[in-house]
Amino acid sequence: MGARSYGDQQVRIGSREVGPGRPTYVIAEAGANHNRDLDTALRLIDVAAESGADAVKFQTYTAEGLYSRKTPTMSYLTDADLLENQESVFEMIKRVEIPWEWHDELAEHASRAGIDFLSTPFEEKAVDLLERLDIPAYKIASYEVNHLPLIERCAATGKPLIISTGMASLTDIERALDTANAAGASQLVLLHCAVNYPPRFEDLNLRAIGTLTSAFGIPIGWSDHTMGHTADVVAVALGASVVEKHYTLSRDQDGPDHPFALEPDELTAMVTAIREAEDSLGSSVKRVTEAEHELFRLGRRSLVAAGDIAAGKPLARADIAVKRPGYGIAVHELDRLVGKIASRDIEADEILTWDLFA
Incomplete structure (x- = not known):
């Protein structure tokens, strides 16, 4: 694979x-943590907005469009x-899938809360629904990086694509980007990802x-699927332009995504830490x-006078002390100062x- 650019260095998502060189775009991943309860889903949007995240994201799928009924269970x-x-x-997926009739209300609620509304489509029919809502970008999950028809469908909308790359080789990624480019997409973002729930830090x-x-x-x-926000701050320091993180109202709830998700105060702490990391990186100068x-x-x-120095006296090394403050003669000029003649009396x-000095 030859190195080349697959799109623009700057991507516009909504107003951002x-x-x-731009502030990290933080996606609060609600995923399936709505528990098929609309009030919980709406509260998750509020929590994301209150945390300072830029976007809240759900997942739009049906069990029928996602899994064969014969799929073995993940360990x-x-x-x-x-x-x-x-x-x-x-x-299990049927039990946690989001009711598609919720999407209008969720998108409207996010707009009122002042946060971008995103949802990951896992089938082409989901793109049709999300296009009707005019979402600002499409997220392709790591599991879908080889779902080229889905990538092609999302790219054909003209919206930016954010493609996760967990479990993907560089060849997999190149194929996905080629597919997106061929369908007309130039606003592309890749997300590095380590797929496990949660992953070990040594696997990141x-x-x-x-x-x-x-x-x-x-x-x-x-x-990110780790607990805490250490990896997210490190990622920003290494140049991450986007950070995506799962969150929940409480890890005590039942469901596949709750155990490794951040709780509301932890999500806020993560966003704060990311902003502090950005500020601390500053300039390379x-x-x-x-x-x-x-x-x-x-x-x-x-350099200051070590004791009283009479006018006309040549300075000896013993007449000079190295002390604070720092606005006198610079310390590296000490040897040059020795032997100079005091032009007036100098106090200790x-x-x-x-x-x-003369």
Whole structure:
């Protein structure tokens, strides 16, 4: 695979420019944590808005469009005892799928809350529904990176595509991007992702954010399933333009996505930490900052009189002390100062300046 750009360096999602040098676009992933209760779904939107996230995201699918009834059960579901009454994975998905008639009210509620409304389509019919709502971008889940007809359908809308890349090789990603480009998409974002629920930190490989940036020349982000927000701050420091994170009203609720999701106060803390990380990255220029000016002047060392010095006396090394403040003769000029003649009497602890010497 040859390195080339698959799209623009800056992508517009709603009113936001997303890409290098722009604030991280934070997606609060509600997923299936609505519990098929509309009031819970609406409250999740409020929590996302209150946290400072840029977007709230649900998932639009049907069990029939997502799974064969013969799909074996994933071990993480059985290990965490997330299946009820020995139900199949198909039956579990049927139990947690979002009612499609909710979408209008959810989108309107998000608009009133001042947050972008997104939902991940898992089948082509879902794109038709979401197009009617005029969502600002489409998210392709890691599991769908090889669902080329879905990618083609989303790309044909002309909206930006955010493609997660968990479990994907560079060849998989290139194929997905080629498909999107061929369908007319140039506003593309990739999200590095480690698929497990939750994954181990040693499996995150966050340096792959740089690999994806070099390989594809488009904005790269991070879709996270870890607990806490350490990985999200690290991802931002490594250049992530988007961060996506699952959240819930309470991890004590039943459902497949609750156990690894952040609770409301933790989501707020994550967004705050991301904004602080962005501020702390600042500039690559090593300089004295405006905030340091006073202490640079008063807290660093310069040369002062070690004792009283009479006019006309040549300075010896013993006449010079290195003390604060820092606005006298610079310490690195000490050898040059030795032997200079005092042009007037100098008091002990007086800050030495060149105009005191002949």
